[in-house]
Amino acid sequence: MNLILVTFIILLAFTSYYFGRKKALVIQSSQRLTALPKFYGYYLAAWCAAPALIIFALWSVFEPSIVKTFILQDYTDQNLTKNELQLIYTKVKALAAGTYTGNITNFLDESANKYIQLKGIANSAKVAIILAILILSLSFAYRSVQKNDRMREPVEIFLKWVLFVASLGAVLVTIGIVFSLLFEAIRFFQAVKIFDFIFGTHWYPAKTFVRDGQPDPELMKDAFGAVPLFAGTFFIAFIAMCVAIPIGLLSGIYLSEYAGRGVRKYAKPIIEILAGIPTVVYGFFAALTVGPFVKEIGNAMGLEVSAESALAAGAVMGVMIIPFISSLSDDVITAVPQNLRDGSYAMGATKSETVKKVIFPAALPGIVGSILLAVSRAVGETMIVVMASGLAANLTMNPLESTSTITAQIVVILIGDQQFGDPKTQSAFALGISLFIVTLFLNVIALSVVKRYREKYE
C-alpha cells in the first residue's frame, strides 16, 4: 500500500514536470518567460512531490504510536508496568498478523480486532489526506505557472532546502550515535566507578555474570579495569607502525621521486588495490600463516611464543597499513612544487640530497598527517586482532605473548546473547566511547596538520 502510494506520488511528479515544461512553451507564444521552460517543470514537480511526501513521512512516524495509545487505553485500569504493557501490545500485533501462538483470551482478541480496525481507518485516512494534498498543492502551483510568476527563485530555494535536509540528516544521525554511546556509557559508570575503569589493571568482565540477580559490587570493582586494553591497543598499533612507517614512507618516496612513469602507472593502482583487501582476509592470514610462523621461529630460538602473539597481529596490521601511508605520502610529495626540485638540482644537488634536504622537509607536515591518520586506523582495527592475537586481556609488553585490544573486547562482549542493562554489555559502550575519543583526537590533529601544510604554498 505504502509502496504504491509513494510510487504514485513520484510518477505524478515526473508527469507534472513534463506538463509544466509544455505549459511554459505555450505561455512562451504569448509572453516572455521568467525562466527556462524546465524551471516551470521543476516548479510543478517540486510542489507535487514535496508536500505529499512530507505528510507521508510524518504520518508514518506518528501513526504507530497513536494506534498504540488507542489500544492500550483499554488496559489503563489494570495497573500494569511499562514492560507488561509493551508485551501486551506485541501480543496484539502478533494476533492481528496471525502469527500469535499463545493462549488467546477474549480481551486480547477484542484488542486485536480493534487494532485491525484502527489500522484500516488510518490507511484510508492517509490515502485520502495525501490525495487531497496532492490536488491542493498541484492546483496552487498550476495557478502560479498560469500567471507566469517568477519560477527560478522558488526552484533554487527548494533545492537549497533539499540539500539542507540531506546534510541535516547526516549530522543528526552522527550526533545520535554519539549520544547513544554516551548515555549507555554513563549508565555503565553508575555501576562501575570511572576511576576503576580508567586505572584498573584487570579486565575480566565474565566473572561478574550472575544468573538472575545483581552481581557483587566487590567483584565489579576488579573486573572492568581498561588499562590492559588501552595498553594492548597502543602496543599492537605501535608494532604495526614500526612495520608500516618505514616501508610505506620509503616506497612513497620511491614512487614519487625515483620511479619512472611506466613503473608509477602500474605500481600506484596496485598499491591502492592492496588497501582494498578486506581486513578479515588479513586476519586469517595473520592467524593461520604469520602466527604459527612466528611461533616456529621463536621456538627454534628457544623462546616461549604464544600461537596468538601481539607480534603477528601487529606485523600483519602494519602490512595492511603500508598502502595507506605510501599512497598518501606519495600524494603529498608529488604536491611539492616542481620549481623547488629545479632549484635544488640547479645548485648541483643530487637526487637523494634533494629528497632529504628540500622535498622531505617541505612535505613533512603532510607526511605526519598521513601517519596520524594511519595510527587512528590501526587503533580502530578489529578483525586482525580478534583472529590473531587472542581475546585474553593480558597486561604485557612482551610482543611474543597474546594480548587484546579495545575493539577485540567489544566484539567478545557483544557476540552471542547478552542481557541489556547488564554492566558487562554496557561496558562495550564505555569502551566504544573511549575509542571514539582517542581516534577523534588523532584525526583532529592530523587534519589540522594537513591543513596547515596546504596553506603553505598558496
Added chain:
Amino acid sequence: MSKIKAENVNVYYGSKQALFDVSIDIAEKEVTALIGPSGCGKSTFLRCLNRMNDVIEICRVEGSIKMDNLELNSRKLDVVRLRENVGMVFQKPNPFPKTIYENVAYGPTIHGIAQSKEEMDQIVETSLKKAALWNEVKDRLDEIGTGLSGGQQQRLCIARAISVSPEVILMDEPCSALDPIATAQIEELIDDLKKEVTIVIVTHSMSQAARVSQKTGFFHLGKLIEFGPTDKIFKNPDNQQTQDYITGRFG
C-alpha cells in the same frame, strides 16, 4: 674570449623537435640575452647549458656544447660539478621553505665548500651583499625565505646561485614575476655581477635585453635567427624577421 661554444645543437621532446642546429658563441664576463616569442626554444637552449633538461624524461639533446673545452653534452660529464660552476635563476622565485641563512648556505653545504661555521657565515654574508639583499635581511637571517617579498625572494635566489662562486649564471626570465622597481634592482645587480661571471639571460622584455646585454640572440621556431652585438641587433639587424620582432610587428 669565448666561454661557451655550442655547435649544431638539436633538442627533441619525444618526437617533437624543439631546437634546430643552434650554434652560438657566448663570451666570457659579458651578458648575453636570448629573445624571441614564447615557445621559440630559448629556455630549452638555456637549460642545455647546465643539463637541466636531464630532469625531463622525454628530452634528448644532440650536438656539441663546450665550456672551456669541456664537452657538456656527454654522458661522462659530472653533472654535479657542472652545476656548481653554472648557476641558475628561475622565472618564478623559488627559495626553499627554509630560513634565509639556510637558503644561501645550501650550495656551500652540499659541495662541502665551507670548512667552519665562521667561513659559512662569511660566504652567506658576501653572497647576500653581492645580491644587494644584505642590508634588508641581516637582522632576520633565521626567518623563512618564503616570507620575503617577490623581488627580495628573487634576489635571495641570486644570492643562493652565487654562493658557490659559479663561472656562469643562467637566468630564465628572472624579472617576469616582479614589479618595475624590483626589476630595476635585479638589472643593476646583473650589471655588477658581470664583472666576475658570465651571464646568459632569457627575457621577454626587449628593453631589458637592450639595457643589460652586450650580445643578443634572436630565436624563432627553434632556430637561432640572428646573433650579434646588442647595439647592432636593435638598431640595424641583418634579418627581416629580427627587424619585425624588435619593432613589434609580430611576437
